[in-house]
Amino acid sequence: EPEVTQTPSHQVTQMGQEVILRCVPISNHLYFYWYRQILGQKVEFLVSFYNNEISEKSEIFDDQFSVERPDGSNFTLKIRSTKLEDSAMYFCASGAGREASEAFFGQGTRLTVV
Amino acid sequence: AQKITQTQPGMFVQEKEAVTLDCTYDTSDPSYGLFWYKQPSSGEMIFLIYQGSYDQQNATEGRYSLNFQKARKSANLVISASQLGDSAMYFCAMRANFGNEKLTFGTGTRLTIIP
Secondary structure (H helix, E strand, O other): OOOOEEEEOOOEEEEOOOOEEEEOOOOOOEEEEEEEEOOOOOOEEEEEEOOOOOEEEEOOOOOOOEOOOOOOOOOEEEEOOOHHHHHHEEEEEEEEEEOOOOOOOOOOOOEEEE | EEEOOOOOOOOEEOOOOOOOEEEEEEEOOOOEEEEEEOOOOOOOOOEEEEEOOOOOOOOOOOOOEEEEEEOOOOEEEEOOOOOHHOEEEEEEEEOOOOOOOOOEEEEEEEEEEEE
């Protein structure tokens, strides 16, 4: 069964450092997303990406965040200068279309900023 | 704007019993989809079931069924014959079928199955 793959599964970084979270979406999907879940809280939308550009971003997705699809298969989330409050589980998701009956998530990257 | 409400922060259910997890939603979009996800302690988000707003029948996937009541804007998840492995957080989510495609999540229900 096709799946969304995220690496690394866990990353610890020092405050102020840059991190790149990587995702390989399902190959025939066209819509890609990043979500964030702070420990014990609900899942929050960060950004959606379609046709090689951002289609929507939340107010959480400020200038320190960026996304890229560098090579047609990987989908990355970069946090330029991490803060303590960026500690969370970050999920990548992909979907086949707007009315797709499934939306698959990767297993998540747990980011810990110290 | 879309909103999902899950009013049960936690539930305890005896093994083999059926359990209903509540979800109500609010949207002005005429076409939308409703999703349920399971999040075990390991953290991943596992897709369980989907219901389209124009689907005439309630969705079913194995032991999972979705009790969709459009007029009441509710999309409750029913798990039949619960198992110990069903212990997890369960999230209800929705997506408009045009415009943005993001999922909006509820706050979740922690389900604990008691042997």
